[in-house]
Amino acid sequence: MNRRVYLDHNASTPVHPEVVAAMLPYFGECFGNPSSIHAFGREAREGLEIGREQIACFLRVGKEEVIFTSGGTESDNLAIKGVAGARGAGHIITSQIEHHAVLRTCQFLESQGFAVTYLPVGGDGVVDPDDVRWAIRPDTILITIMHANSEVGTIQPVEAVGAIARERGIPFHVDAVQTFGKIPIDLDAFGIDLLSFSSHKIYGPKGVAGLYIRKRTKMVAIQQGGEHERRRRAGTENVSGIVGFGKAVEIRSREMDAEAVRLTALRNRFWAGVSARVPEVRLNGHPTRRLPGTLNMCFRHVESESIVLGLDLKGVGVSAGSACTSGNVEPSYVLVAMGVPLDWAMGAVRATLGRDNSDADIDYVLEVLPPLVERLRSLSPAAVS
Amino acid sequence: MNYSETLINHFRHPRNAGMMRDHDGVGEATFDGCGDLARFYLKVIDGRVADVRFQTYGCGPTIAASSAGSELAAGRPVAELLTLSEAEITAALDGLPAERVHAARVVAGAIRTAARDYLARRERSSEAKAGRHV
Structure with a gap:
């Protein structure tokens, strides 16, 4: 399990x-x-x-x-x-x-x-x-x-x-x-x-x-x-x-302030780990004026949903930045409005942390995410050419 | 989204993934709705697919369909691949959710294109050979 x-x-x-x-x-x-x-x-x-x-x-x-x-x-x-x-x-x-x-x-x-x-x-x-x-x-x-x-x-x-x-x-x-x-x-x-x-x-x-x-x-x-x-x-x-x-x-009134500090640190550690281990990844949104637990990243040459499915099979629940409905994948309108190029926007993944998440959780994701992205990129003609 | 165990297995362990340099036929198909792209390479001996490789950009079902499609193509007479249907790919995955039928469409399209490319090349080379005899 x-x-x-x-x-x-x-x-x-x-x-x-x-x-x-x-x-x-x-x-x-x-x-x-x-x-x-x-x-x-x-x-x-x-x-x-x-x-x-x-x-x-x-x-x-x-x-x-x-x-x-x-x-x-x-x-x-x-x-x-x-x-x-x-x-x-x-x-x-x-x-x-x-x-x-x-x-x-x-x-x-x-x-x-x-x-x-x-x-x-x-x-x-x-x-x-x-x-x-x-x-x-x-x-x-x-x-x-x-x-x-x-x-x-x-x-x-x-x-x-x-x-x-x-x-x-x-x-x-x-x-x-x-x-x-x-x-x-x-x-x-x-x-x-x-x-x-x-x-x-x-x-x-x-x-x-x-x-x-x-x-x-x-x-x-x-x-x-x-x-x-x-x-x-x-x-x-x-x-x-x-x-x-x-x-x-x-x-929340008793936990909010301390939790915001903890989640900001955890999220920053998560992003530092991803950006150190995975090439061609970008952070979306304002670097500091941001919700404590929210991390939105684009992985170039990989489609959001394949990352979400791959992580799901490893027990990790994140959400896709692009939505596929009836065979139409729409890049996120938020990312489009922010001017994120399409080939990046299609590989957007959102991870949002909360009170039950620990350092060990982030360590685990940092262990399974980089090889998953690497494997998906190895399948992708876009990454090869 | 509920995916079959077969689909998940193909996604986790894709068969025949990768590039083939000395191929005898290559074909691509894209699905404009979502930008999915599948590319298939065929190595043909005596009219049959001796080796097959694919490269795919897309969602989990499209990657799984590519893997299943490569298994369907392996060993088959190339002529048969000209009529490879989406339904055959879908069946090999034990079904696809209605919102993901494009996965089978893009893969079947890429394999048919690769088969046509092989047959067109063979025709051109036999015409060239015939030309030399005259």
Whole structure:
């Protein structure tokens, strides 16, 4: 049996055992509907509000500014469509490397008559705040920029963008799904009005996420139903999920800083090992302004998926930078926007580290990865010619 | 993605991988959808494939299909390879997921091209020989 090493923490994380323990009562004894006024409902409501309190406390905001959704995608949809719906028309500024939850929501709004500017990024994946400033029009109703990119981990200058947004009185939404609970977020200092964040990226359960909505932000609900979540999001709350999410955040608040330092060192050691052992490999994204555990590399003359499969057979889980769907391999749109040449972009591999990864895990990957790349290159006509 | 054990075995231990300098026929095929490229070299004795080698750039299934295709080609009359089908490659891998059928297509295409190249060369050389007799 091979060793098993999970290096895909930007995709999802294992639920922390303390989180599981906190959730369990909410499947059985505290199963009530939090909207019910009897004791069963009140017990569920109490769990729900503890979760909200834990998250509001972590973000240093009012409880009434935090609402729960079913996932990061819904949070992004609600933030963007909610603001757009309140205005009815106008212009939105975003970047070319946002998550699909933002990009496709913006594209949908374009089809509904809104105008959207998709800002380019530099070779390191960073949005230039000056580009934001120049893109602003009299009818700009929203700026939405991610905090860190999930593929390459580059951290955006949200503080500078937030200052511009505030100066011009434009609501600023930040998709922080990849940074929440991993690096500090100061909503006031960053000038953020709406923040999307998710549970399963920080050792909480799947199916639950949050949206911070600064007081007095004008927005409408995007689904109709009951009066839940201060009429921002209709639907019975995922109580057990929210309880687990709150617990996960509480754990992150004690572990986050030390973990960021540890993962940065581990990731740097990983990259140093790969670049010393494998020729023709490049690092994608900003060298230092990057998520602690994220490493994105391109191996020239090898296709991403063959590396992912080869590592999978050795018990190592990483993700491919290019996606093959129905026989079409698309290089990552993020890498394309960053100007990574196609023959490199097709060999992109993302490894994202987390709390269970050790030095021994990285040693093992450094043992199996170089011979795998060498073997695949020996098969490749591109590498020979 | 669920791959058969046979496919995984070919991916882990590709048969007949590498280049052949003194080949009698060579053929390439690419799949534009994803940039996969397979190149097959044939050594032919008495009309049969005496040796075969491949070089492939692509995903795991395309590498595995190349290995399986090389085994299908070895020892066969070259004329038979002109009609080698994707289905035969897929069967030799114990199946391919629907999203990866291009792997069989690119390999079958490369082997058929190599077979045509061999036959065209033989025709040219026999014409040349016939020419000398006149």
